[in-house]
Amino acid sequence: MNKKSKVVRYNKWGYIFLIPFTVIFLIFQLIPLVSTIYNSFFENYRSGLTQIGPNFVGLANYATIVTNGDLPTYFANTMIMWVLGFIPQIILSLLLGAWFTDPSLRLKGQTFFKTVIYLPNLIMASAFAMLFFTLFADSGPINSLLIQIGVFKEAFSFMDHAASVRGLVATMNCLMWFGNTTILLMAGMLGIDPSLFEAAQVDGATANQIFYKITLPLLRPILVFVMITSLIGGLQMFDVPQILTNGTGNPMRSSMTLIMYLNKHLYSKNFGLAGALSVFMFVITAILSLIVYKFTNVQEQK
Secondary structure, three states, X not given: OHHHHHHHHHHHHHHHHHHHHHXXXXXXXXXXXXXXXXXXOEEEXXXXXXXXXXXXXXXXXXXXXXXXXXXXXXXXXXXHHHXXXXXXXXXXXXXHHHHHHOOOXXXXXXXXXXXXXXXXXXXXXXXXXXXXXXXOOOOOHHHHHHHHOOOOOOOOOHHHOHHHHHHHHHHHHHHHHHHHHHHHHHXXXXXXXXXXXXXXXXXXXXXXXXXXXXXXXXXXXXXXXXXXXXXXXXXXXXXXXXXXXXXXXXXXXXXXXXXXXXXXXXXXXXXXXXXXXXXXXXXXXXXXXXXXXXXXXXXXXX
C-alpha cells in the first residue's frame, strides 16, 4: 500500500511540471486558434473611417479566398522558394554532418567550425535581408564587382527579376538554417552504433555504400523531422521576402508568400478574410506534413 501511494506521489510531480506548458498552450495557441476560426465566419473590416461588421457571413470568406485566384499563386511562390532553399540546405548539411562525424578523418578544430556554421542561425532574418538588399542593389558591391570583371556591361537589377529575387530569398533561408540542420543530422549520426560501420568496412564496403546503405536509412527519423519542420517554417516564410521586397512581393508578386498575403489582410483590418486564410494555411500545413510523413513511412516499410 505504501509503495503504491509513493508511486502516485511521484507521478503527481509530472502533472505539476506540465501545468506551465498547458497554461501557455491554452492562452497563446489554443484560444487564438479557436478565435481565428470563429472570426473567419464573420464579415469584419474597415472601409475608410467606417467599420463594417462583424456580421455573420458563413463560408463567404472561404469562398472569396478560393475564387479570387490569389491563394494558388502565393502558395506556389512559397513552395518554390522553400524548395530552392531546402534542397541545397539538406545536401550541404548531410555532407558536413558526415564529414564532422567521421572518426577516420580526425578533423582538428571541429568545435570552432561547428560554431561558425551555426552562427548565421543566430542573426536576425531582418538584418540578413537588409544585408542582401544592400549587397545586390543596383549600385551595390555585387554589381560593381560583376561589372569590373566583365560579367555585365551595366548594373543588373536583381530586384526586378522573379528568378533572382526568389534565388536570393532561397539563398538566405539556406544560409540561415543549414547550421541548425547540420547539428540535428550530426546528433542522429552520432547515435548510430559504430560497430555497424566497422562491420561494413570489414566486409569491404566503400564509404559511399556505408553512407547510402547504413547512415541514410538509420537517419530517416531525423530526416523526416527536419523535412516536416522545414516545411512548416517554409510555409510561414515572411520576414526575409517582406524586407527584401519592401512588402510588395515584386516583381509581379512573384515573391509574395502566404504569410505576406495574410499580413496584408491584417494590415487592412480585414479580420474575416485573414481568419479564413489562416484556417486554409493550417489545413495546407497539416495535409503536406501528413503527406511527407506517410511517404517517408512507406519508403521505410519497403
